[in-house]
Amino acid sequence: MERELCLSVCVIQLWMESATRKLQGDTRAASLLQLKGEGGGLVVLLHDAASRETRKRSSERPAHRGDRGIIIMSAIRKQLSFQILLLFISCRNINTKTLGATAPPLDPTAPLQKLERSYVLKGDSHTEKVELLNPVSLVLMCTWTGSQNKPTNITGFWSKDGKEIENSRVTVQLENKQYNLKRTFSIASEADLGSYSCDFGGEAKINFVLAVPQMGDERDKPIVSYLGDSVVVPCKLDDSKPTPNTWNWYRANETGKEQIIAGQKFSIKNDEKKTKLVIHDLTADDSGLYYCGAVYGVGITMGRVELKVISFFEPLKPFIAILVEVIILVAAILLYEKSRSKKDYTAAGNGATDQTNTLSSGENNGPEESSSMRQRKV
Amino acid sequence: MILKLVISEWEPSLIHSHQGDTKEGCRDKRSAETLNERIMSPAPADPLEYKPLDGGWGWMVVIGAHISIGFAYATPKVLSIFFNEIQQDLGSSFSEIALISSIMLAAMYAGGPVSSAMVNRFGSRPIVMLGGLLCGVSMITASFGTSIIYLYFCIGVIGGCGLSLNLNASLIIISKYFLKRRPLANGLAMAGSPVFLCVLAPFNQYLLVNFGWRGSLLILGGLMLHCCVAGALMRPVPLPCKPPSYALEKTVEEQPNSGNTKLKKRFVKNAKKFLDFSLFKDRGFVIYLIGSIMFIFGAYAPIVFLSAYAKSQGVEEYSAAYLLSIMGFVDMFVRPGTGLIANSKLVRPRIQYFFSFALVFNGTCHLLCPLIKSYAFLVVYAVFFGIGFGMVFALIFECLMDLMGSQRFPRAVGLVTIIECFPMLLGPPAAGLLVDVYHDYKYLFLMCGSVILTGGLFLFVMNIYNYHMLDKERQKQVRASEVEMKLTPQAGTGQTEPEAKERNVALRDPENTETTD
Numbered sequence A: 001m002e003r004e005l006c007l008s009v010c011v012i013q014l015w016m017e018s019a020t021r022k023l024q025g026d027t028r029a030a031s032l033l034q035l036k037g038e039g040g041g042l043v044v045l046l047h048d049a050a051s052r053e054t055r056k057r058s059s060e061r062p063a064h065r066g067d068r069g070i071i072i073m074s075a076i077r078k079q080l081s082f083q084i085l086l087l088f089i090s091c092r093n094i095n096t097k098t099l100g101a102t103a104p105p106l107d108p109t110a111p112l113q114k115l116e117r118s119y120v121l122k123g124d125s126h127t128e129k130v131e132l133l134n135p136v137s138l139v140l141m142c143t144w145t146g147s148q149n150k151p152t153n154i155t156g157f158w159s160k161d162g163k164e165i166e167n168s169r170v171t172v173q174l175e176n177k178q179y180n181l182k183r184t185f186s187i188a189s190e191a192d193l194g195s196y197s198c199d200f201g202g203e204a205k206i207n208f209v210l211a212v213p214q215m216g217d218e219r220d221k222p223i224v225s226y227l228g229d230s231v232v233v234p235c236k237l238d239d240s241k242p243t244p245n246t247w248n249w250y251r252a253n254e255t256g257k258e259q260i261i262a263g264q265k266f267s268i269k270n271d272e273k274k275t276k277l278v279i280h281d282l283t284a285d286d287s288g289l290y291y292c293g294a295v296y297g298v299g300i301t302m303g304r305v306e307l308k309v310i311s312f313f314e315p316l317k318p319f320i321a322i323l324v325e326v327i328i329l330v331a332a333i334l335l336y337e338k339s340r341s342k343k344d345y346t347a348a349g350n351g352a353t354d355q356t357n358t359l360s361s362g363e364n365n366g367p368e369e370s371s372s373m374r375q376r377k378v
Numbered sequence B: 001m002i003l004k005l006v007i008s009e010w011e012p013s014l015i016h017s018h019q020g021d022t023k024e025g026c027r028d029k030r031s032a033e034t035l036n037e038r039i040m041s042p043a044p045a046d047p048l049e050y051k052p053l054d055g056g057w058g059w060m061v062v063i064g065a066h067i068s069i070g071f072a073y074a075t076p077k078v079l080s081i082f083f084n085e086i087q088q089d090l091g092s093s094f095s096e097i098a099l100i101s102s103i104m105l106a107a108m109y110a111g112g113p114v115s116s117a118m119v120n121r122f123g124s125r126p127i128v129m130l131g132g133l134l135c136g137v138s139m140i141t142a143s144f145g146t147s148i149i150y151l152y153f154c155i156g157v158i159g160g161c162g163l164s165l166n167l168n169a170s171l172i173i174i175s176k177y178f179l180k181r182r183p184l185a186n187g188l189a190m191a192g193s194p195v196f197l198c199v200l201a202p203f204n205q206y207l208l209v210n211f212g213w214r215g216s217l218l219i220l221g222g223l224m225l226h227c228c229v230a231g232a233l234m235r236p237v238p239l240p241c242k243p244p245s246y247a248l249e250k251t252v253e254e255q256p257n258s259g260n261t262k263l264k265k266r267f268v269k270n271a272k273k274f275l276d277f278s279l280f281k282d283r284g285f286v287i288y289l290i291g292s293i294m295f296i297f298g299a300y301a302p303i304v305f306l307s308a309y310a311k312s313q314g315v316e317e318y319s320a321a322y323l324l325s326i327m328g329f330v331d332m333f334v335r336p337g338t339g340l341i342a343n344s345k346l347v348r349p350r351i352q353y354f355f356s357f358a359l360v361f362n363g364t365c366h367l368l369c370p371l372i373k374s375y376a377f378l379v380v381y382a383v384f385f386g387i388g389f390g391m392v393f394a395l396i397f398e399c400l401m402d403l404m405g406s407q408r409f410p411r412a413v414g415l416v417t418i419i420e421c422f423p424m425l426l427g428p429p430a431a432g433l434l435v436d437v438y439h440d441y442k443y444l445f446l447m448c449g450s451v452i453l454t455g456g457l458f459l460f461v462m463n464i465y466n467y468h469m470l471d472k473e474r475q476k477q478v479r480a481s482e483v484e485m486k487l488t489p490q491a492g493t494g495q496t497e498p499e500a501k502e503r504n505v506a507l508r509d510p511e512n513t514e515t516t517d
Helices: A002-019 A025-035 A039-047 A052-060 A063-075 A078-100 A313-347 A351-359 A369-377 B002-020 B028-040 B057-090 B094-110 B112-122 B124-142 B148-177 B182-190 B192-224 B226-233 B244-254 B259-274 B277-281 B283-312 B317-343 B348-371 B375-438 B442-483 B497-508
Strands: A113-121 A125-131 A136-144 A153-160 A170-173 A179-187 A194-200 A204-211 A223-226 A231-236 A246-253 A256-259 A266-271 A274-279 A288-296 A299-310
Touching: A113 A125, A113 A204, A136 A194, A136 A204, A153 A179, A170 A179, A179 A194, A223 A231, A223 B192, A231 A288, A231 A299, A231 B057, A246 A266, A246 A274, A274 A288, A299 B192, A313 B192, A313 B226, B057 B094, B057 B124, B057 B148, B057 B182, B057 B192, B057 B226, B094 B148, B094 B375, B112 B124, B112 B148, B112 B375, B124 B148, B124 B192, B124 B226, B148 B182, B148 B226, B148 B375, B182 B192, B182 B317, B182 B375, B192 B226, B192 B317, B277 B283, B277 B375, B283 B317, B283 B348, B283 B375, B283 B442, B317 B348, B317 B375, B348 B375, B348 B442, B375 B442
Parallel strands: A113 A136, A125 A204, A223 A299
Antiparallel strands: A136 A179, A153 A170, A153 A194, A194 A204, A231 A274, A246 A256, A246 A288, A266 A274, A288 A299
């Protein structure tokens, strides 16, 4: 629908443009945009290509805007070409917009869910996080209370990921001591996610960070397991986050990530907000990075787990070292005692027997012949 | 002159006893000499026994006991570091895994009487070495485990038994080696628990990251074999010569001395005797038991819930875990310090009051905790908690030794540990129940604090009564023995009242002296 409208308008524009070759470049049109605040009304009118409703809304809205636009068109002939160029630019924007959106919208016939996010800024800047699960039509509204001096008009524009969105510059008028910027975005795929900012004349900025729900704390320590053993690699989403549609597991290799398919070696157990990858018959090659992806409508959020496979000899070496040390210490202590008692024996004849008794079970009240003999053998 | 009287009394009996002893038994001259010098010493523990070393090789024994006790108390706690990994690999729930620690602690405490019986039979050294072997074997076999039941058995049962052997044998040998400096020795030995906790916790983390839980258990098993080294240090004390009646009794029993069946029968008899309920007739013992039950009931719950409470007050996770480390660190220094204070001339004769003071301090600390909201004050609380906890644990076995004397201590400690098993297992779940019902941690602290405080006050009051009764009895004996022209007791020489009482009773009437078998 929108495309058709756009095309028809474009045709008119081209025709008009051929008649007015004086105009050059978008920049002048941009500057004209500044002069004519009402131009924004027209732009909004056409930009709202998302649904019929919003279009109606914009036309229903300050009706005087649309009227003004028409009045201007009719009133000032010279400016007609400018206006048409305006349409041309906006049309181009629409084109890029519709093309730039997801290659195939999930369901072209079903209307996208609507979501509104707004923020009133009092200071210099602010960042707001927006968690998205499924494709939405997102309306972002920015309100700024203004700085010390409040000029009547300032330039506002939108940018995505730091780069200014084309033709998003508008002149914002001071209404009720506030500046308002509003724009609708169609978020349908991972490419549409990112950081959207509305900028008020370079003085104030509100960032909206659009993202899928992120994984919680990532394990920075690797899971260690042994050759031939089987290991369970878990991944968990925070309870506060919404349940993903499904989970995928990926293995990191030279070219990026490749998806793991369940089979004999791997089995995947999904349980709403948790997932487990079970790897059987570990080999040294299985060491490395594994990624679990929680799949939402609009994107996939990744978690990272590292697996380390070691052979059983690795802990065995320190263990044997400790064992040897313990045996040496025990032998040393017992030998020292025996040598000391022998010295005493040779030193004082009878009295020495008391010392040799130290090797027997001395603490009980009556020594057993057998037990003391046992001890002496030690 | 008085001493000569005593010796002349003993000499004929010595000759008699020599007949019943083994070939290498004590010789006349030597034993007489040793007894002589022993009686001359200011504070003999028991006329039936020898003079405790109170130094020399005794300090090596303290090191051995330190290692042994350290492993005994620290291992169940540090194993929890592995639980997350084990839980994932074996696929069981967290409560099932946490049961391993509980089984280990329960086995450690319940094995007390058996351990005491074995120590009395074989001496500390073989028992501690056996305990160390058992612990090592338990960890090594556990590293191959594939099911949770297997782990329950290996770590829980076998490991717990090994630790119980270690614990009791270490305590008993300290009571044999020390008398004058016993509180200090106890404090130093019990300090093993926080030291090993502070060392093993980060070490276990390191092992886990590098070797996984199986390799870590294997290496931990190797470390626990150091208990065998500790056992090697526990040289048995010199064999004492027994007075006639006692020895005659023994010889009658032991003369038909052949074959394993006799050994077994005697062992069974010993085992029965070590759940000796006649100890309950001792007033001091019952008072001590009630006090320590109340303490143990309230002692462990705050530790378990401290970091959860801190998190609920808005402290972040690492800082909350840090609180426990602070507590452990303070504990490390407080235990020997308390031992030193308890050893002083001022405190030693009335050490039971010091113990009750420590309990009251601990209880008050917990009662004040709910008022704390900020992290800085939580740190202060952790410090005071560490001080209180360390004081109580440094004294808990010292007081029992003080009450029982080294002869009865093995049986007493076995009985006390098996009875303490119940409050220890019931305390934290009861506290947890309070938290679940009221959704507020303050009731937990109030309960624990009030229980411990009541225990402390009970001990204090009852000990006033006990010391008063002991004084009265002592005066009666003094009068009686003066009449019979016997020794007057030496008071205020650092020996404790019950031991003086024992000594007098023994001197007056050897036949009625308490026997250990």
